[in-house]
Amino acid sequence: MSESAMKEVNLQSIRAASDPEGLGSAxxxxxxxxxxxxxxTNIGVWNRLVGELHDAVMSRATEICERQLMKEGFGPPPAPYAFIAFGSAGRNEQTLWSDQDNGLVIEENGDPxxxxxxxxxxPRLSHILEKSGYPPCxxxxxxxxxLWRKTVKEWGRQLENxxxxxxxxxxxxxxIAADMRHIAGDGSLSAAFRRVMHDVFERKSSPEQDLGAAVLRNTVRHKAALNVLGQVITEQNGEHAGDFDVKYGLYLPIVNAIRYLAVVYGVSGSSTLERLNQLNQLEAVPFRWLELSQKAFYTALRFRSLASYKEEGGVLSGTGFLPGEWLRKKEIRSELREALGTVxxxxxxxxxxxxxxERKWL
Structure with a gap:
């Protein structure tokens, strides 16, 4: 299929699905x-198309959920709500076989x-999503x-805690919360969630309670999967021996590093590319650093979708590993080493x- 034929996703059958099984088939x-x-297909175009597919499926799932509860006598939702995504869905960076990472923001209206x-x-919506092909998180x-289903006030207290x-x-x-993105429902509630989160993140604190430093401590736990000789580190044991862990060896280290910088500089974008663009506008880090990071990130996106997957009962699930035979291809190995060098x-x-x-705290 040519790239010209891949300009858009066919969402008609997804939007017409009336039950979880039909939604999963579509x-x-x-x-x-x-x-x-x-x-x-260009990886940037591909990433957009996959995101549009998932957004349509998840949005339709909320409508099916409401209809099911109406038929069962629960009536319409007694309060407005927003269905939100976290993780790769929140960053709009899913593979075709991404699992669930989601939550709700509910309006506080005093109705018990x-x-x-x-x-x-x-739980019903989560079940519908699973039937539609999304494994549980x-x-x-x-x-x-x-824990991930709260009113705006409850979210504020949780984030503050x-x-x-x-x-x-x-x-x-x-x-996880920082990667939030609105999917369906009342968009003003998602916006309210983001405002509350921004206030919590921007709150001044003592050096010991500095959020940026705490995020940095978590972030640097991940290391580039290159040894001292510049060789790619692969799995040593188990069913994936000889394979490369794309998710934890390449993709997440980039995501986490850029997210840390987004927190430090108050960047509001939820996707890695949005954050890179906003950091560039702020001149927060050298342009060459950003340029290399963007190139490595596109490599990570492409390799995530090249990773092996399996199909069970019509559901695709990814392993996250680039097969060892792919690593023996010179161009793949060279591209991977370059991206890992950037990491x-x-x-x-x-x-x-x-x-x-750490020296400032002493």
């Missing part, structure tokens, strides 16, 4: 068509029935979990910043 048909054109309704709505960052503790897990939760450069810069920050 999604599988369209993502199969997209995947057939992957090799001839709202809490009961959304306690049913959340291993970390349980899902609308079915009350995480901000006040700044342990490893609390910082991880804050960074190594990025993290040397971050580690210097961490050492400087």
């Amino acid at each position: 999604r599988l048909e369209e993502q199969t068509r997209l995947y057939e054109g992957f090799a001839t 029935a709202a809490k009961d309704y959304f306690a049913i709505f959340g 291993p970390g349980n960052v899902m609308v079915s979990n009350p 995480w901000r006040s503790e700044l342990g490893w897990e609390q910082v991880r939760y804050l960074m 190594k450069l990025m993290y040397r810069t971050l580690q210097r910043q961490q050492r400087y920050a």
Whole structure:
């Protein structure tokens, strides 16, 4: 399939789906068509098309969920809500086989029935999404979990609690929240969530409670998957022995480094590319550094979709590993080493910043 034939996603069957099974079938048909054109499609165009597909499926899932509850006698939603995405969906960087990372922002209207309704709505929506081809999030960052299903005021208190503790897990939760993106429902609630989050992130604090420093401590745990000889580090054992972990070895180190800079400079974009563009506008880091980071990021996106996957019951699920036979291809190995070299450069810069920050606390 030529790139000219891949300018848009066919969303008609997705928008017409009336049940989870039909939605899953429509999604599988369209993502199969997209995947057939992957090799001839620019990675930036590809990333946009995949995002449009997922947004349409997730949005339709919320409509199906509302209809199901109406038919079962629960009535319409007793309060406006926003269905939001986190993780790669929040950054609009999914693969075709991404899992669930989502939540709800609910309007506080004083109706006691709202809490009961959304306690049913959340798990039901998560179930519909699973039926539509989205595996559950291993970390349980899902609308079915009350931790990720709150009113604006409750979100404010939760974010403030995480901000006040700044342990490893609390910082991880804050960074998950930082990737929030509106998917469906009342967009003003998503905007309110983002304003609350911005206020929490920008709150002045003592050096010991500095959010940027805490995020930096979490971020530098990831290292570029290159050894001292500049060789790519692959899996040593198990079913993926000899394969390369694209997600944790390349993609997430880039995402985390750019997200850290976004927090430090108050950048509001939720996607990695938006953050890079805004950092460039602020002249926050050298242009060459940003240019190399963008190139490495595109490489990470492409390799994530080249990673091996499996199909079970009509559902595609990715392994996140680039097969060893791909690494034996000279052009692939060269491109991967170049991207990992950029990650190594990025993290040397971050580690210097961490050492400087630690000296300031002494």
